[in-house]
Amino acid sequence: LEFRVLGTGSANPQLGVHPSAFVLTIENHLLLIDCGEGTQYQLLKYKIKPTRIKYILISHLHGDHYFGLIGLICSFNLNHRTEPLTVIGPEGLEEIILAQLKYAQSKLSFELTFLLTNPLNTENVLIESTFTVFSFPLKHRIPCTGFLITKTAPPRKVLADLLPANFAPVYYKLLKEGQDVYDELGQKWYKNSEYTQAMGPKTFAYCSDTIFDADLPKYFPNVDLLYHEATFSEEQVDRATFTFHSTAGQAAEIAKMAKAKQLIIGHFSSRYQSYSHFLKESEAIFQPTMLAEEGLNYII
Ligand SMILES: [Zn+2]
Ligand SMILES: [Zn+2]
Numbered sequence: 215l216e217f218r219v220l221g222t223g224s225a226n227p228q229l230g231v232h233p234s235a236f237v238l239t240i241e242n243h244l245l246l247i248d249c250g251e252g253t254q255y256q257l258l259k260y261k262i263k264p265t266r267i268k269y270i271l272i273s274h275l276h277g278d279h280y281f282g283l284i285g286l287i288c289s290f291n292l293n294h295r296t297e298p299l300t301v302i303g304p305e306g307l308e309e310i311i312l313a314q315l316k317y318a319q320s321k322l323s324f325e326l327t328f329l330l331t332n333p334l335n336t337e338n339v340l341i342e343s344t345f346t347v348f349s350f351p352l353k354h355r356i357p358c359t360g361f362l363i364t365k366t367a368p369p370r371k372v373l374a375d376l377l378p379a380n381f382a383p384v385y386y387k388l389l390k391e392g393q394d395v396y397d398e399l400g401q402k403w404y405k406n407s408e409y410t411q412a413m414g415p416k417t418f419a420y421c422s423d424t425i426f427d428a429d430l431p432k433y434f435p436n437v438d439l440l441y442h443e444a445t446f447s448e449e450q451v452d453r454a455t456f457t458f459h460s461t462a463g464q465a466a467e468i469a470k471m472a473k474a475k476q477l478i479i480g481h482f483s484s485r486y487q488s489y490s491h492f493l494k495e496s497e498a499i500f501q502p503t504m505l506a507e508e509g510l511n512y513i514i
Contacts, residue, residue, distance in 0.1 A: 215438075217441070218260065218510070218511045221236075222481070235247070235282065237257075243268060243342065244268065248280065248422060249272065249282040264289070270300070272303030273303075273423070275356060279423070280303070283307075287315075288318070290323075295324045296323060300328075302331060303331060304330070345363060345364060347362070349361055352430070353427045354424055364415050364416070369392075385404070394406045438514050439474070440474040441479075444479035445482065446461045446462075451464075462479055462493070466496040467499055477496065479492060493505050
């Protein structure tokens with residue numbers, strides 16, 4: 215599971231800073247999470263093949279989270295994309311995109327499907343063979359959801375060091391499938407629990423724009439990596455509350471309450487030129503915290 219940051223900014227444009235867009239790689243699947251203005255240029259810059267993106271998740275309809283979507287869809291069309299694309303987002307998104315396509319008289323070369331998130335309750339929006347996506351409600355000025363992505367547990371890991379060198383591949387396969395291995399007389403040879411180890415699922419939670427909400431951690435307990443917005447630092451806590459955003463310290467509180475393993479903060483306001491105090495503020499409450507940095511790939 216890999217999380218790549220394409221944008222660290224918020225709504226106000228700032229030279230050299232891009233709005234929210236992230237790519238989550240799960241084995242051979244690529245998920246684009248939010249699609250701020252110019253995301254397609256960021257995909258080009260970081261050499262991410264857009265045709266590999268099968269799913270796009272949109273948290274809410276503030277422009278810094280989806281104004282890049284119509285451009286990306288139109289470029290897919292220009293390049294004669296044939297792979298189906300599923301966009302998962304709030305009510306209204308399908309209407310907006312279809313209106314833009316209608317008045318451009320664009321007929322798509324690929325199948326475009328929209329799935330709705332639920333701004334009031336957690337909802338299972340996608341089940342794939344190796345991962346699932348749940349949306350969960352965030353508290354923002356307009357309907358907004360976060361996403362929990364779970365990479366389902368891989369097959370058990372066989373502890374090969376404990377097995378004899380001539381161990382038959384057919385028995386190895388049985389162990390990997392979770393079975394005990396018997397000999398020809400039907401007597402147990404190798405107990406699965408002694409010769410294999412369970413590999414836990416991996417989880418990633420994305421908290422886009424939200425006011426501090428103590429209810430949030432219940433949606434992603436013990437998450438492996440939490441991304442949480444931190445638009446302001448603590449001296450602007452009133453402004454954060456007024457605009458339904460969070461501070462770095464509040465993001466850290468959420469990570470602490472969820473018993474997250476790591477935290478990444480981003481969506482910084484354009485009023486700041488450096489973010490070192492964001493890091494300090496968050497680390498005082500939760501470690502390890504990382505600042506979202508454009509282009510960086512975080513391994514989960
Ligand atoms: Zn935003
Ligand atoms: Zn917003």
